[in-house]
Amino acid sequence: MMRIFSTMNGQIEQIPAAQKGSWTCLSEPTDVELANVAQDTGVDLADLRAPLDDEERSRVDVEDNYTMIIVDIPTVEERDGRDFYETIPLSIIVTEDQIITVCMHDTVLLHPFMEGTIRGFNTFMKSRFILQILYRNATMYLRYLRIIDRESDKLELKLRYSMQNREILMLLELSKALVYFATSLKSNEIVLEKLTNLDRIKQYPDDEDLLDDVITENKQAIEMANIYSSVLSGMTDAFGSIVSNNVNNVMRIFTIISISLAVPTLIFSMYGMNFQNGMFGMPLTDKPWGFVAVVVVSTVLTGVVTWFLTRSKLFK
Known part of the structure; x- marks a missing residue:
């Protein structure tokens, strides 16, 4: 699905065709949509397809007429009535005239930008738009980490009297999600370090505080993921013994x-x-x-x- 947005008179509006200063959002794009965007913007089709591979690593690629930034974002997938947490790649491609985002799913990360609820968001301010996406990405990691922590507390109460393996398996799923989160956050940290030294993307003085906030939030998310992962690993071992004792x-x-x-x-x-x-x-x-x-x-x-x-x- 391809949607194009532009800031007009201080409001975000969806427009039928790309123009200078617009934002093209590709979510679960078809081959035809990717080919059309590649033809209109000059972006390599392989780069547009890159984030559609869930194993794609986070990185920054600088080409002749565009810059591609790939970061891992958190997502929730519902299976068998339960939420499973994982990460998927999101590509942010900055050209001379517009900005393009590509993701294999319609992620909730970008919905507030489409709805115009992000304060100070303008599609033509490309460097700030990138930092706002990265900031919201870091806060989403923190949000999901707190949800995982609350779910582990609920499982802890159940496991005290449990004699089944179902709760242990649920703890293992949460532990695996934390490993994914920690790995993705460290990869995103490398991307942020490269962005601070990237001359291609112009940074305004007003964006320095936002960049500092992004780096701080990302580091906090890394620390929380590591702490929760250590606690959950020890909890899994302990409650495995408790189930056996029961x-x-x-x-x-x-x-x-x-x-x-x-x-x-x-x-x-x-x-x-x-x-x-x-x-x-x-x-x-x-x-x-x-x-x-x-x-x-x-x-x-x-x-x-x-x-x-x-x-x-x-x-x-």
Whole structure:
């Protein structure tokens, strides 16, 4: 899908065709759209296709008539009713007349720019537009990191009493997302360092504070991703042991019950052999109160065995 925007009279508006100072947004673009943009702008078609590969690395490429900046942005994909966090590349191509963004999905990162809710945003101010995208990208990382932290806290409460692997697998998914985030943020940091020394993109004095804010937010996101990743890794190992201990406690109870029930089973099994009275007859079989006595003895022995097992060090 290709959409073209331009700032007119202080308002962002969608226009039918690209013009000087406009912004062309390509989200899930078709081959025809890519070919048309390449023909109209002189951008190499291979560079336009580059961010459509989810393994594309973050970098800055300077060509004769344009500059391409590729950064990783966070995204959420819903699968089986759950949110999975990952990163995808976003390309920002700056030509002499306009700016082009290319992404494999319609990312929410750019929606506020399309809606005109970003303060001080103008499509013709290309260097500021780039910094505003990078700043919002860093804040989105921070937002998703806080969401992941809250989800891990919820899983922590569930895992205290869990005996299943489902919560452990969910923790592993969050841990994997944090690794992706940390790796992408470090790659974006390299891109920011290159932008500070890039003469091709003109930077105005008013943009210096914004660039500092972008670098600060990105570093904060890196630190948060590393901290959360370390905490989550330790939590996964700890709760893996907790799940095993919960299962062991259940098996301990079942073992005590099985051994305790074995006592009356053994006694009543022997009395069920129908021994005749005499030298080898079973005790109390000739007494009218013998059955009650055997039941009482079995109950007492079962209680004693149960009491011993519950206090034995072997079952603690």
